């Protein structure tokens with residue numbers, strides 16, 4: 011599958027955050043860390059395994075080139091740091107530990123996610139069981155909801171940027187790569203061409219305003235990939251991929267979804283819709299019956315349950331499901347204990 015990133019337009023620098031709290035140390039990296047193997051790489055970054063000599067703690071060092079295509083990109087790197095700092099309280103986002111500057115790079119020393127990318131679970135011979143997938147999607151939605159509450163949009167959510175704290179059994183998710191993230195409202199309307207062809211939302215291709223709903227499209231793509239092992243819009247070339255995205259040409263055939271529950275299909279169908287305003291928010295997604303088993307696992311006074319209650323959409327999805335889903339064993343057996351309370355507070359705006 012393609013890992014190419016679309017060329018960004020000149021407007022890319024608009025709305026960058028410039029304030030950071032983390033000091034950028036010029037002390038040589040090698041004197042503080044033992045840097046070993048490569049964990050991953052993108053177009054302008056290499057991520058390496060590193061151990062802090064003083065503590066023995068393991069981190070991931072993201073080496074970001076300061077000059078790219080002959081242009082000084084320091085502002086973009088500072089922005090990525092600023093976004094990570096804004097998301098510091100978000101347990102689903104990788105933590106920024108420290109930063110160093112070398113001749114060519116600024117190095118972000120990040121919390122290490124030892125389980126690798128959830129991408130590996132999308133292309134593996136053996137896909138994860140749906141119970142695991144709903145857990146990962148739930149956690150992703152928690153992270154995305156938290157970002158959106160801070161008016162941050164990630165804009166590059168894809169299976170390569172959702173990591174796991176451990177591999178086997180799969181740990182908790184950590185969202186990484188905030189290079190394309192933006193703060194909404196910072197510079198009026200946000201319209202940029204960015205992202206990765208297979209994962210970009212139609213509004214990005216159409217140069218229409220970017221909103222929090224743009225990230226929810228990506229959550230739909232990620233869910234699709236986890237349950238089917240296929241990338242829903244990938245064509246044989248970039249043009250074909252873009253056409254598939256703009257026509258929302260998705261394969262929901264029995265063949266692709268032979269071992270996938272109806273609720274999973276319903277969840278994905280509601281996210282992969284062309285009009286951003288018709289997509290549910292992250293909080294609304296967390297009320298979808300496909301994810302009810304995840305709600306049941308939470309204590310009634312957890313922060314996430316408060317989110318769900320606040321959004322009070324527990325009575326929204328079932329009404330939209332139709333008879334088929336209401337009759338499914340899932341509907342009755344998995345109904346969360348607190349559903350009555352959620353429904354009672356419903357504002358019916360979905």
Ligand code: ADP
Pocket residue numbers: 049050051052053054055056057070072104120121122123124126127170171173186187188189
């Ligand atoms: P880019 O902006 O170049 O895409 P990313 O931040 O996505 O850079 O990092 C590239 C890859 O490096 C990721 O897809 C992942 O495989 C690996 N990686 C990034 N951050 C971490 C981390 N904190 N822990 C472990 N691996 C990481």
Ligand code: MG
Pocket residue numbers: 052170171187
């Ligand atoms: Mg990346």
